[in-house]
Amino acid sequence: MFHLGLVPGRAWGALLCQLLRPPRTVCVRAVGCHGQVAEAVLTSQLKPHQEKPNFIIKVPKGTRDLSPQQMVVREKILDKIISCFKRHGAKGLDTPAFELKEMLTEKYEENLRLMYDLKDQGGELLSLRYDLTVPFARYLAMNKLKKMKRYQVGKVWRRESPTIAQGRYREFCQCDFDIAGQYDPMIPDAECLKIMCEILSGLQLGDFLIKIIWTLLERALIDRTLGLLTLSSQVNDRRIVDGMYAVCGVPESKFRAICASMDKLDKMSWKDVRHEMVVKKGLAPEVADRIGDYVQCHGGISLVEQMFQDPRLSQSKLAVEGLADLKLLFEYLTLFGIAEKISFDLSLARGLDYYTGVIFEAVLLQLPAQAGDEPLNVGSVAAGGRYDELVSQFDPKGHTVPCVGLSIGVERIFYIVEQKMKTSGEKVRTTETQVFVATAQKNFLQERLKLIAQLWDAGIKAEMLYKNNPKLLTQLHYCENMGIPLVIIIGEQEQNEGVIKLRSVASREEVTVKRENLITEIQKRLSEC
């Protein structure tokens, strides 16, 4: 909170400034924790003739405070996630909230407009981090690390249109686990999926499914994209179009038009997109259907086997390689006992621009709302994938460090758990206080202060009221409200006899304990509950 370097001599100047400041007329709009908006106008009594632009008391759009109740739930969820990351041998890492803008701009392409930039106040141009993956890649390249298994938990910022009701925010927390390094194929990828399963099972959010989105077409394209780095532009264009021809047969002249149609798949059904391709863009129906075949496929390991038989795909060396990897992945997932949680999905879905291989996304199947409640719609709760070329974009020599990782969407999980708790009426304690120091008598503040210091020094979590002469009932009510299990009661009689009364808040039973045995007795009681 406070500025740590207390600056001598600033007092007078600062105060003068304060005194000479113009008076204010303030319009305040208070937004409560549940989003209700109440307006109130405050006009200070002095100098009402001067005006100041109105201001509203609120948090920035798409952000929120976490109340103590929410913090308790949040901490429990984060603890479970971090435990799982540590169970898999991950090291912790922290990176700054903002990066040099130029570190980020090349990585997000389409999402650039969603990045929060800092104002140019002289010096470097900065942007708030958009995820934890690009900073991780930057860290690896900057420190010339060829491998690392790390987790990171932290806030990221995106200027999206927030849908706060469904747990979407502009400021949100991400929990990432990534494996960087050149390893034998699919072993780290399988571990990432195992971690996702462990976390989602552990959080008891109900049944879930992880969709593997193996973008075969895309993979072929990406392999060609990477070719760009070593070949001239003329040759690359040829190769991409070649790739397209080979796999689906889209004519070169229609390529851009068809891309534009494909882009609408997140808003339109495949049927409508196909219609546009064929009727408006003049694509041969059979070519559109070939694309459609891939877009609409999903299934388990049997689908992989089936794809191997696909006469078109088997013509593409890259597709066959991809399918072999996928088969290997399913083999490992079977050994991990999670194959039935994974569905292979041949849609063309893609999130960020840096994926190079398998992409996966976890969705909840059974929503945890009870019968009669409104169904929860929270979208995916975890996602991840392989990004083998991101680190090389930062590395001075372009060295490649293959990476695969996952991200847990804590905000959405948090939203689900919060809804569950609301439904069940479950209450959370917002403090961990074990003992309350009370008195029924006046002028016992000094004795209470001595007692509570003794408890604190023994590591016992203790509270008292900051009143000289509080009422006993007020003190006991406080304990009941806050769920504090034990109360020490001290008065003149106890003081004279060298004892205290120890009371269980739940049972209201009281025992008399010698002052010298107080700490031992409390520790014994606490270890029992």
Added chain:
Amino acid sequence: MFHLGLVPGRAWGALLCQLLRPPRTVCVRAVGCHGQVAEAVLTSQLKPHQEKPNFIIKVPKGTRDLSPQQMVVREKILDKIISCFKRHGAKGLDTPAFELKEMLTEKYEENLRLMYDLKDQGGELLSLRYDLTVPFARYLAMNKLKKMKRYQVGKVWRRESPTIAQGRYREFCQCDFDIAGQYDPMIPDAECLKIMCEILSGLQLGDFLIKIIWTLLERALIDRTLGLLTLSSQVNDRRIVDGMYAVCGVPESKFRAICASMDKLDKMSWKDVRHEMVVKKGLAPEVADRIGDYVQCHGGISLVEQMFQDPRLSQSKLAVEGLADLKLLFEYLTLFGIAEKISFDLSLARGLDYYTGVIFEAVLLQLPAQAGDEPLNVGSVAAGGRYDELVSQFDPKGHTVPCVGLSIGVERIFYIVEQKMKTSGEKVRTTETQVFVATAQKNFLQERLKLIAQLWDAGIKAEMLYKNNPKLLTQLHYCENMGIPLVIIIGEQEQNEGVIKLRSVASREEVTVKRENLITEIQKRLSEC
């Protein structure tokens, strides 16, 4: 990490964009983790005739990554601090990294230029939070809370000239504890000082002293400042100057000039400031000396008693009230057993603009460097104070919520602990892995995967190498390097006999364990170490 809403159909468009992007010529300057700067120029082979502005791989000025080693140390320190906050009954709170700019601008006055503003990208004007105190006050006012004991741990940002060598950064972590509410005088204030002592003792940083800076003059001024809210400007000015006269006798005509001199006390000695006041500003030497008396005083409870006798101070009702509070505070500190850690300092020091009463600051006395080492200079390690008027600045009706709180300067503590560890050569484990799954034979990947999944599912922290056929020696070296205590070794023979070998890395002893007893045996071993 990844964008959670995977957007179908984006693939082609995004890739096309990527392909059509101009090629790059990149100059990279890599900054290593210890700040060394190495330069390397990377010019991609393709299209070298097109240029792109050079970029440097680094973190923004005044920020840093925390490596896994640093994260372990950081977490230990934060755990101790948070435990103490919880021991005192505090609830957790989280607020957004940025606030509406107008929420912050009035609170920091002199430090406004140090605030990080976000770029105006349409919508609200935002600034990164400068501390955790103003967001806390905003939270109280916004939710109409009249009392709250909360802690908050989070990053704050200040555009100061960083002195990184001494643990000063532009992005740094603060650990705050605050008590908001109308209570009997000095009880919460005393608890804040108790908490500071508990934390600094608990972290074993060596001897420390907490300076209480009771700005008597300032307090008189502030009391008058607050008067501003109910009285007209003409009357206020009169009252301030009255206050000044009453306490030190500065002539009204010289007030501004003397303030300007006082402001230099952080750069000049009192002797030089006095000289300027008397020689340049024409202040009567005895008036300057009266100011000087207060500036230079410091001591314990006896000084408080002595001040009561001061003929000048006893004329000021406000000063006498302040001294009475201070006496009460020392009484409580004595009951808490920490009075000898507290020194009363009458300098005019002030950090931020929102203090209204006692201000305190903790400094280390014995620096923990070993003989022969360079002394550590880290400045203050904790600070706090009373700010009774901050919440009312946010409240629509101007309701006052008195507050007192403290902030632990984690970065500086972290710097000291890191230096101590460097000196002692202490090593930290960066992972918590308990068991490693190894094999001496080829083609045992499947069996290792099955085994490790079994460990993970039992909650055991386990790792293996992501290789089809790793060498046994490589695997054992990995365990030694990472400090993993146990290794499971599996081979054909063990497989056939339904057993595994369990090896202690430290003693190199091996025992044979039945597969069905594996988990129980490992759990037993782990509970023993």
